[in-house]
Amino acid sequence: RLCTKSRRAKVRQSKNRRGRRVFSPVIPDTTTEPVCNHPDQMAELARYIADEMNRNLLHPTVQKLKKLLNYDAAQETRQWMMSLPINGETR
Numbered sequence: 001r002l003c004t005k006s007r008r009a010k011v012r013q014s015k016n017r018r019g020r021r022v023f024s025p026v027i028p029d030t031t032t033e034p035v036c037n038h039p040d041q042m043a044e045l046a047r048y049i050a051d052e053m054n055r056n057l058l059h060p061t062v063q064k065l066k067k068l069l070n071y072d073a074a075q076e077t078r079q080w081m082m083s084l085p086i087n088g089e090t091r
Contacts, residue, residue: 053062 053065056062
């Protein structure tokens, strides 16, 4: 779910759950001219992609993305380490 601008600004100024400060991006001191005059449309694009994924939950592509996002490399490494032989013995 996407955050609103005011909610993002509030998060930047607050502390996270562990009490550590949440840092906002560094704002440069110098002003530069934009390379192009096109508006930033990443939020709209992300909202569209999220809506499409929510509408098509059973589509194979969405299922593959879900599987890839839930991949736990640490768990896979632990399973691999447990399957290795110790001193020539198999487990």
